[in-house]
Amino acid sequence: MKKLLVLFSLFILQWTGTAQAAGGYAIELTPAENNLRDQQSLQRGAILFSNYCMACHSAKYMRYNRIARNLGWSDEEVVDKMAHGLNKVVDNVEKRMPDGIALKVLGADAPDLSLMGRLRGSDYVYTFLTGYYEDEKGNWNNHVLTGTAMPNVLEGIKRHSSEEDFQQVARDLTNFIEYIGEPSKVDRWDLAPKVIAFLLVLLLLTYLLKKEYWRDIKKH
Numbered sequence: 001m002k003k004l005l006v007l008f009s010l011f012i013l014q015w016t017g018t019a020q021a022a023g024g025y026a027i028e029l030t031p032a033e034n035n036l037r038d039q040q041s042l043q044r045g046a047i048l049f050s051n052y053c054m055a056c057h058s059a060k061y062m063r064y065n066r067i068a069r070n071l072g073w074s075d076e077e078v079v080d081k082m083a084h085g086l087n088k089v090v091d092n093v094e095k096r097m098p099d100g101i102a103l104k105v106l107g108a109d110a111p112d113l114s115l116m117g118r119l120r121g122s123d124y125v126y127t128f129l130t131g132y133y134e135d136e137k138g139n140w141n142n143h144v145l146t147g148t149a150m151p152n153v154l155e156g157i158k159r160h161s162s163e164e165d166f167q168q169v170a171r172d173l174t175n176f177i178e179y180i181g182e183p184s185k186v187d188r189w190d191l192a193p194k195v196i197a198f199l200l201v202l203l204l205l206t207y208l209l210k211k212e213y214w215r216d217i218k219k220h
């Protein structure tokens, strides 16, 4: 029993530890408040991603048909909405610019975004996307990634929409980026309580079985 308690507290420590590890940036991150269960937000995020990010960024560990399955689109719809009919559903989500152009023009390669949500966390991605500002010289800079090579690609949307709508755009994009980082996260959340319930029942049964075995042994 003692060992079990130790194991359990280690588990809790580990858990709170990862939550704390998200801190440590120059500015406080704004909570993204995205919701992976909001399929409409994911759909909007996917279309925004295609229109505003895929020139430079790939999400090459995802295939279009997986996105379709998870976001409630048919195979034709996903190709139509995200690839303008130019890709096959079995294709990986590749960027549209050839390799090396971003490096040449912007001074840095645009990283693949498949795992960016897991690497940096959703709050970071959200704060990064909403964190562009004009410095004294009139150049774009970013609060989280100072001197970033990425242009302020959402500038047009920001200029032509309310603050609230712009935040929603950033939230939808962040939602999609978190989704591609772990496409089965929602399934995992749904499965977890069932697994825990099963293990608890199993614990009870094995405990009763142990008592049953030892009853005879102790008598002698």
Ligand code: HEC
Binding pocket: 048, 049, 052, 053, 054, 055, 056, 057, 102, 106, 108, 109, 110, 111, 113, 116, 120, 125, 128, 129, 145, 147, 148, 149, 150, 151, 153, 154, 173
């Ligand atoms: C014109 C090309 C271009 C477009 C379009 C673009 N990016 Fe980027 N992005 C870059 C480059 C270049 C970097 C590397 C920045 C750096 O290292 O300073 C980058 C970096 C990033 C990063 C990582 C930041 C970090 O901390 O390392 C994220 C997240 C990101 N982009 C998201 C997006 C999203 C979301 C969109 C669409 C709304 C988008 N990008 C559109 C070029 C682009």
